[in-house]
Amino acid sequence: MSPKKQVQAQNSVDYLRISLIDRCNFQCSYCMPIGAEFDYIQTQEMLTNAELLSLLQEVFIPLGFKKFRLTGGEPLLRRGLVDLIAAMTSLSGVEDVSMTTNGYLLEGMARSLYEAGLKRINISLDSLDRDIFRQVTGRDHWQKVWQGILAAHEVGFDPLKLNVVVIPGVNDREVLDLAALSIDRAWHVRFIEFMPIGNTALFEHKGWVDSATLREQIGDHFGLIAANCRGNGPADVFQIPNAKGTLGFISQMSECFCDRCNRIRLSADGWLRPCLLNESGQIDLKTALREGKDPAFLRAIVRELLNLKSEINFKDRDRGTSDRPSYQRTMSQIGG
Numbered sequence: 551m552s553p554k555k556q557v558q559a560q561n562s563v564d565y566l567r568i569s570l571i572d573r574c575n576f577q578c579s580y581c582m583p584i585g586a587e588f589d590y591i592q593t594q595e596m597l598t599n600a601e602l603l604s605l606l607q608e609v610f611i612p613l614g615f616k617k618f619r620l621t622g623g624e625p626l627l628r629r630g631l632v633d634l635i636a637a638m639t640s641l642s643g644v645e646d647v648s649m650t651t652n653g654y655l656l657e658g659m660a661r662s663l664y665e666a667g668l669k670r671i672n673i674s675l676d677s678l679d680r681d682i683f684r685q686v687t688g689r690d691h692w693q694k695v696w697q698g699i700l701a702a703h704e705v706g707f708d709p710l711k712l713n714v715v716v717i718p719g720v721n722d723r724e725v726l727d728l729a730a731l732s733i734d735r736a737w738h739v740r741f742i743e744f745m746p747i748g749n750t751a752l753f754e755h756k757g758w759v760d761s762a763t764l765r766e767q768i769g770d771h772f773g774l775i776a777a778n779c780r781g782n783g784p785a786d787v788f789q790i791p792n793a794k795g796t797l798g799f800i801s802q803m804s805e806c807f808c809d810r811c812n813r814i815r816l817s818a819d820g821w822l823r824p825c826l827l828n829e830s831g832q833i834d835l836k837t838a839l840r841e842g843k844d845p846a847f848l849r850a851i852v853r854e855l856l857n858l859k860s861e862i863n864f865k866d867r868d869r870g871t872s873d874r875p876s877y878q879r880t881m882s883q884i885g886g
């Protein structure tokens with residue numbers, strides 16, 4: 551790798567996705583298949599709030615990280631979450647703290663999260679139909695999630711994004727109805743291509759729908775134009791003409807957006823992972839931290855990982871779905 555490329559890789563990665571917990575109160579079929587045995591992280595193995603804040607302050611912020619997304623598992627299950635967010639948002643150098651959630655506990659928490667400084671929220675909503683929602687998430691909680699979305703809207707979360715993983719024969723019939731949510735509300739509905747992580751058997755059984763097909767379907771019905779805004783992430787953003795909100799397409803199966811990858815991931819037990827889709831180059835920050843290693847040492851190992859990231863990014867992208875490596879960690883453990 552040329553030194554120029556190394557500097558580029560280091561400079562452009564400023565977004566850390568933090569999995570706060572690997573447990574979840576839902577069991578989405580694409581993420582945590584029924585019957586699978588999960589090796590949950592023991593409480594004492596999880597980074598504490600104090601350890602997390604110290605890693606941000608001593609390691610990630612000095613290395614140029616500015617954006618932090620809290621995910622899981624279900625991040626709203628994390629103890630002390632509101633205090634953690636308040637502490638994160640008050641750290642000098644933190645520009646943006648956001649969250650991805652299933653929304654089940656949101657109705658009661660939206661206001662305190664917002665007041666703690668969380669301003670951006672992405673909520674998973676795979677269906678508008680209660681029965682299909684139950685089929686996908688394993689829970690009869692559509693109404694409660696919808697109430698959570700409305701509460702987040704009410705409190706002022708902006709942008710408010712809704713995530714839909716499209717599964718053929720399950721919720722693909724609802725694409726137009728879900729897209730229509732963006733017409734009268736300034737919400738951002740994003741269609742995510744189903745990935746073979748979490749439930750590879752379902753993936754092989756159902757397959758996936760590519761974003762181009764969805765755009766054609768939506769375009770034929772409502773019309774579709776490119777939106778003149780970009781997110782922080784991998785979504786390609788479009789809009790139904792005159793709609794208040796937008797439509798995003800996250801196309802990790804049909805496209806490779808690794809060349810604009812700006813992120814790395816920290817698991818609830820402190821493993822730092824350079825790429826969602828492969829397990830190369832991970833480092834165990836928690837053990838180093840608990841052994842009392844100097845912050846300068848921690849920064850040096852993270853810097854080294856950042857230098858390797860651009861080589862790791864493209865690894866495994868060209869393999870077919872059947873020849874993909876089996877992952878040690880599922881999406882609920884990595885945080886998506």
Ligand SMILES: Nc1nc2c(ncn2[C@@H]2O[C@H](COP(=O)(O)OP(=O)(O)OP(=O)(O)O)[C@@H](O)[C@H]2O)c(=O)[nH]1
Nearest residue numbers: 650672713742781782783784785800802813826886
């Ligand atoms: N392959 C790949 N997929 C990603 C990456 N980041 C997000 N995704 C996919 O996008 C989905 C939605 O991500 P979100 O957690 O909502 O976050 P985001 O869209 O990256 O966040 P913002 O753009 O900051 O709102 C994830 O579940 C993944 O399926 C990435 O770096 N690589």
Ligand SMILES: C[S@@+](CC[C@H](N)C(=O)[O-])C[C@H]1O[C@@H](n2cnc3c(N)ncnc32)[C@H](O)[C@@H]1O
Nearest residue numbers: 581622623650651652674713744745881885886
């Ligand atoms: C792992 S979840 C964690 C946060 C929270 N529990 C939620 O569901 O929003 C983060 C995102 O990953 C997505 N996801 C999980 N498994 C996936 C898969 N196999 N393919 C594509 N996206 C997936 C979910 O839809 C969700 O938007």
Ligand code: SF4
Nearest residue numbers: 574576578581623652
């Ligand atoms: S996608 Fe989110 S809500 Fe669904 S099982 Fe995975 S972690 Fe839980």
Ligand code: SF4
Nearest residue numbers: 808811825826827863
């Ligand atoms: S697959 Fe890896 S390198 Fe590519 S965008 Fe996702 S996290 Fe980044």
